[in-house]
Amino acid sequence: xxxxxxxxxFEACSPGFMPPGMWxxxxxxxxxxxxxxxxxxxxxxLERGRFxxxxxxxxxxxxxxxxxxxxxxxxxxxxxxxxxPLMIIPSMAQVTEHLGFGVTASLxxxxxxxxxxxxxxxxxxxxxxIGWNVVTSYLDSAARALGLDRQxxxxxxxRVAEEYMELMYKLWEGSWEDDAVIRDRTSGVYAKPELVHPxxxxxxxxxxEAIHRCEPSPQRTPIIYQAGSSSKGRGFAAHHGECIFVxxxxxxxxRGVAEDIRRQASELxxxxxxxxxxxxxxxxxxxxxxxxxxxLEKHRKFLLPGGTLAMMSxxxxxxxxxxxxxxxxxxxxxxxxxxxxxxxxxxxxxxxxRAVGNHLQxxxxxxxxxxxxxxxxxxxxxxxxxxxxxxxxxxxxRFDTMERFVDLAVxxxxxxxxxxxxxxxxxxxxxxFGKSARLPASHxxxxxxxKRD
Amino acid sequence: xxxxxxxxxFEACSPGFMPPGMWxxxxxxxxxxxxxxxxxxxxxxLERGRFxxxxxxxxxxxxxxxxxxxxxxxxxxxxxxxxxPLMIIPSMAQVTEHLGFGVTASLxxxxxxxxxxxxxxxxxxxxxxIGWNVVTSYLDSAARALGLDRQxxxxxxxRVAEEYMELMYKLWEGSWEDDAVIRDRTSGVYAKPELVHPxxxxxxxxxxEAIHRCEPSPQRTPIIYQAGSSSKGRGFAAHHGECIFVxxxxxxxxRGVAEDIRRQASELxxxxxxxxxxxxxxxxxxxxxxxxxxxLEKHRKFLLPGGTLAMMSxxxxxxxxxxxxxxxxxxxxxxxxxxxxxxxxxxxxxxxxRAVGNHLQxxxxxxxxxxxxxxxxxxxxxxxxxxxxxxxxxxxxRFDTMERFVDLAVxxxxxxxxxxxxxxxxxxxxxxFGKSARLPASHxxxxxxxKRD
Numbered sequence: 001x002x003x004x005x006x007x008x009x010f011e012a013c014s015p016g017f018m019p020p021g022m023w024x025x026x027x028x029x030x031x032x033x034x035x036x037x038x039x040x041x042x043x044x045x046l047e048r049g050r051f052x053x054x055x056x057x058x059x060x061x062x063x064x065x066x067x068x069x070x071x072x073x074x075x076x077x078x079x080x081x082x083x084x085p086l087m088i089i090p091s092m093a094q095v096t097e098h099l100g101f102g103v104t105a106s107l108x109x110x111x112x113x114x115x116x117x118x119x120x121x122x123x124x125x126x127x128x129x130i131g132w133n134v135v136t137s138y139l140d141s142a143a144r145a146l147g148l149d150r151q152x153x154x155x156x157x158x159r160v161a162e163e164y165m166e167l168m169y170k171l172w173e174g175s176w177e178d179d180a181v182i183r184d185r186t187s188g189v190y191a192k193p194e195l196v197h198p199x200x201x202x203x204x205x206x207x208x209e210a211i212h213r214c215e216p217s218p219q220r221t222p223i224i225y226q227a228g229s230s231s232k233g234r235g236f237a238a239h240h241g242e243c244i245f246v247x248x249x250x251x252x253x254x255r256g257v258a259e260d261i262r263r264q265a266s267e268l269x270x271x272x273x274x275x276x277x278x279x280x281x282x283x284x285x286x287x288x289x290x291x292x293x294x295x296l297e298k299h300r301k302f303l304l305p306g307g308t309l310a311m312m313s314x315x316x317x318x319x320x321x322x323x324x325x326x327x328x329x330x331x332x333x334x335x336x337x338x339x340x341x342x343x344x345x346x347x348x349x350x351x352x353x354r355a356v357g358n359h360l361q362x363x364x365x366x367x368x369x370x371x372x373x374x375x376x377x378x379x380x381x382x383x384x385x386x387x388x389x390x391x392x393x394x395x396x397x398r399f400d401t402m403e404r405f406v407d408l409a410v411x412x413x414x415x416x417x418x419x420x421x422x423x424x425x426x427x428x429x430x431x432x433f434g435k436s437a438r439l440p441a442s443h444x445x446x447x448x449x450x451k452r453d
Numbered sequence: 454x455x456x457x458x459x460x461x462x463f464e465a466c467s468p469g470f471m472p473p474g475m476w477x478x479x480x481x482x483x484x485x486x487x488x489x490x491x492x493x494x495x496x497x498x499l500e501r502g503r504f505x506x507x508x509x510x511x512x513x514x515x516x517x518x519x520x521x522x523x524x525x526x527x528x529x530x531x532x533x534x535x536x537x538p539l540m541i542i543p544s545m546a547q548v549t550e551h552l553g554f555g556v557t558a559s560l561x562x563x564x565x566x567x568x569x570x571x572x573x574x575x576x577x578x579x580x581x582x583i584g585w586n587v588v589t590s591y592l593d594s595a596a597r598a599l600g601l602d603r604q605x606x607x608x609x610x611x612r613v614a615e616e617y618m619e620l621m622y623k624l625w626e627g628s629w630e631d632d633a634v635i636r637d638r639t640s641g642v643y644a645k646p647e648l649v650h651p652x653x654x655x656x657x658x659x660x661x662e663a664i665h666r667c668e669p670s671p672q673r674t675p676i677i678y679q680a681g682s683s684s685k686g687r688g689f690a691a692h693h694g695e696c697i698f699v700x701x702x703x704x705x706x707x708r709g710v711a712e713d714i715r716r717q718a719s720e721l722x723x724x725x726x727x728x729x730x731x732x733x734x735x736x737x738x739x740x741x742x743x744x745x746x747x748x749l750e751k752h753r754k755f756l757l758p759g760g761t762l763a764m765m766s767x768x769x770x771x772x773x774x775x776x777x778x779x780x781x782x783x784x785x786x787x788x789x790x791x792x793x794x795x796x797x798x799x800x801x802x803x804x805x806x807r808a809v810g811n812h813l814q815x816x817x818x819x820x821x822x823x824x825x826x827x828x829x830x831x832x833x834x835x836x837x838x839x840x841x842x843x844x845x846x847x848x849x850x851r852f853d854t855m856e857r858f859v860d861l862a863v864x865x866x867x868x869x870x871x872x873x874x875x876x877x878x879x880x881x882x883x884x885x886f887g888k889s890a891r892l893p894a895s896h897x898x899x900x901x902x903x904k905r906d
Contacts, residue, residue: 077643084567091543114537118539190528193522
C-alpha cells in the first residue's frame with residue numbers, strides 16, 4: 001500500500017476564513033466559533049473521518065489595506081475578529097485520542113521563554129499531539145499592535161527566526177535530560193538537579209538565562225509546520241520544517257516548489273523521510289455530479305469577495321480596491337509577504353481583483369468538485385503529479401462541507417488504500433512519520449541535545 | 454442569610470505547591486498534573502462542592518536563591534517544573550458549568566495586545582467565568598529568563614502596571630461597542646465597522662495601535678484578582694481589584710490589611726460592594742478530632758521543608774539556607790517581593806527558617822484542623838473577625854484533602870447558611886457580586902468605555 005495521504009482541515013478561530021462569508025448560510029454554524037462545543041464537535045467529526053489533524057491559522061494585526069480600512073474585514077468577518085487559536089486546543093484534545101493540532105504562532109511577538117512553555121504544556125496535555133506552524137508575521141498593522149512602528153524587513157525577519165528556533169531547541173531539547181524526572185517517593189526527589197541545565201543564550205536578538213520551565217514532554221519539540229514559498233521561506237522550511245504547507249494554484253508550480261524544498265533539505269543533510277509537503281485545497285463532494293455542482297453554487301452564493309480581497313491586499317501590501325477590478329493584478333514582488341501571493345506572479349497573472357475575490361480559494365488553491373470517485377481521482381493526481389504528501393482542506397460551510405467529505409470522500413479514499421482507516425499509535429510525530437516521538441538526528445534540533453557517553 | 458463565603462481552591466500547574474512534597478504520599482495524584490484528566494477531575498469535584506472557583510498561581514523564572522541553586526526547588530517539585538496555567542482552563546470549563554477560573558499572569562512579560570486576546574478568548578470559551586490575578590513578577594530570575602538583566606524596581610513595576618491596566622481597559626471596554634456585532638445574514642454584515650474603534654495608545658511604557666482582536670466577551674474585563682499586601686500593592690488592589698487575596702498569619706494583621714484596602718477603595722470612589730477580600734488558608738477536616746489530627750500528621754510526614762524555604766528565599770531575595778535554622782528570620786524590608794514575606798515582619802519574627810519550613814503554609818497562612826463543626830466555627834470566626842469575604846484553600850493531598858473538605862466541611866457550612874448550596878446564574882462576576890456581568894461604573898475601567906447619548 002502507498003503511504004496514506006495526510007489530511008488536515010484548515011481553520012481559524014474566527015467567524016470568517018477562506019472562503020469568507022459562509023456564515024450567511026442559515027445552516028452554517030460559524031457563529032458558534034466563540035464556544036468550546038463548536039470546536040469539540042469539529043474535533044470529533046475529524047477524528048471520525050480519520051483526519052490527521054486540524055491546522056489552525058492565525059493573523060495578528062488587522063487587514064487594513066483594502067479600501068484603506070477595516071470595513072471589508074469586519075463586514076465579512078474574515079479572520080476579524082479572531083480569537084487565540086491555542087486556547088481551543090485543550091478542549092479538542094479532551095474529546096479526541098488521535099487528532100493532531102497544528103497551530104500558528106508568530107515568533108516575531110511571542111516572548112521565547114513563555115512561548116516554549118506554552119507549547120510544552122500543550123504537548124503534555126495533548127499527549128504529544130501538538131505542532132507549531134512557525135510564522136514571522138507579515139503585517140505592519142501587527143507590528144503597530146505590538147508597539148513597533150513597522151515590521152522588520154523580510155530578510156531580517158528570517159535571521160530573527162533562525163535565532164528564535166535555536167533558542168526553542170535549547171529549551172525543548174537541551175535543558176532537561178531524559179532521565180531528570182525520577183519522582184522518587186522514597187528519597188523525596190522529584191527531579192535530579194544535576195540533570196537539569198540552564199539555557200544561557202546571549203544572541204543578537206534574544207537573551208535568556210533559565211532552565212526550561214516544563215519537564216520533558218512526549219515530543220519535546222512539537223512537529224514543525226511551515227508555510228513558506230518565498231526563497232527565504234523555502235530555505236527555512238528545508239532547514240526546520242517537518243510538515244510544509246504549499247499553495248496549489250497549478251500542478252507544475254506546486255511540484256516545482258515541493259521539489260525545491262526537498263532538494264534543499266537533502267543538501268542540508270535532512271533525512272528525506274522526515275519531511276512532508278501538504279497542499280492547501282478545497283474539496284466539495286456530492287453524491288452525484290449534479291449534487292456536487294449544486295453544493296459549489298451554494299458556496300459561491302454565500303461568498304463575500306471583500307473578505308478575500310481584504311486578506312490578499314494585506315498579504316500583498318497594496319490596496320486591490322484601488323485597482324481596476326477587471327485588469328490583471330500583474331507581477332508581485334517575490335518579497336511579497338504571503339506565500340499566497342507569489343503564486344499569482346506569472347501564469348496566473350490573468351487573475352484580476354474580481355477573479356480573485358470570486359474564487360473560493362482566492363486564486364491560490366485548487367477547488368476540487370465532484371463525486372466521491374472523481375474527487376478521489378483528482379486528489380490522487382495532485383499527490384502524484386505535484387509531489388505532495390497530503391492536503392490541508394478549507395472548510396466551506398461549518399460543518400456541512402466537511403461532514404460530506406467525511407461521509408462521502410473518506411470511505412472512497414480508504415477503499416483505494418490512500419487514506420488511513422485507523423490511526424497509528426503514539427504521538428503526532430509517530431503517527432505521521434512512523435518513527436520516534438522525537439526529532440530525528442538529521443534535524444538541526446539535534447545539535448542542541450545533551451549527549452552523554 | 455449572611456452573604457455566603459467565597460470558596461476557591463489555590464493551585465498551581467505543578468507537581469508541588471504549598472504545602473510541598475505531598476506527592477510523596479502513594480495515594481496522591483500530583484504526578485498527573487501533566488494531564489487534562491487530572492484537571493477535569495478536580496474541576497468536577499470543586500463544582501460538586503459548590504466552590505466559586507479555582508485560583509491558579511504561577512511563577513516565572515526559578516526559585517534559585519535558596520542554597521544558591523535550584524536543588525531544593527527541583528527535588529521538592531515546588532512550582533518547578535510549572536506548566537502554563539492558562540492552558541488547563543478550557544478543558545476544565547468544558548466539564549463544568551459554573552466554576553470560575555482565576556489565573557495568574559504577569560504584566561511584566563506578556564505583550565499587552567496578545568494578552569488581551571488570550572483573556573477575551575477565555576472569557577468567551579468559559580461563558581464569562583474567567584478572572585485575572587494581576588501580578589508584576591518579583592524574581593530577578595524571571596527577568597533573566599525574559600531577556601533582561603534584572604527586574605524593574607518595585608515602584609516602577611507598579612507604574613508599568615497602571616499603564617498596562619489602562620491599555621487593557623481600552624482594548625476590553627473601549628474598542629468594540631456593545632452593538633457592533635450584528636451577524637446580519639441578509640445584508641452580509643458580521644460587524645459594523647463604524648462601531649469598532651482602534652485603540653491608539655502612546656504611553657511611557659507601551660505603544661499600541663489596533664482594534665481589539667476579539668469581539669465583546671461576556672464580562673469584557675475579566676474579574677480582577679490581586680494579591681498585594683505591600684503599600685503599593687494595596688493601593689493597586691484598592692484601585693483595580695475586585696477579589697483581593699490576603700495572607701492569614703494572624704486575625705489582627707489580616708483585618709488591618711483588609712480594612713486598609715476597603716478604606717482606600719472607598720476614598721477612590723469605588724462601590725464597597727464591588728470588592729471581596731479572600732484569605733489564604735488550609736483546612737484539614739476529619740470525621741472526628743482524632744481523624745483530623747491523623748490527617749494533619751500525614752501531611753506533616755510528607756512535607757518537604759526545602760520546597761517552602763526555596764519559595765520563601767526567592768520571595769525575600771535572600772538565602773535562608775545561609776541563616777542559622779533556629780534563629781528568627783527577623784524584620785524583612787517592606788519592599789520585600791512577596792506579600793507572603795511581609796507578614797513575618799513583626800509579631801511573627803519568632804519564625805525561624807526551621808519553623809517556616811515545617812509549617813504547612815510556610816508561616817503565612819492559617820492551618821485549620823478539626824471536625825466539620827470546629828473547622829466551620831473557625832472559618833466563620835476568620836470571616837467575622839478578620840473582615841474577610843472568603844477563602845483560597847491550599848490543596849494538600851491531591852485530591853484526598855479537598856474531597857474530605859467537599860464531603861465533610863461543605864455540608865456543614867451549607868447547613869449553617871454560610872456557603873452557597875446552588876450557584877447563581879450568569880458569569881463569574883454575576884455569581885460573585887450578584888449584579889452585572891460588566892464592571893460597575895465606580896471602577897476605573899469605566900473611564901475607557903464609549904458612551905453614546
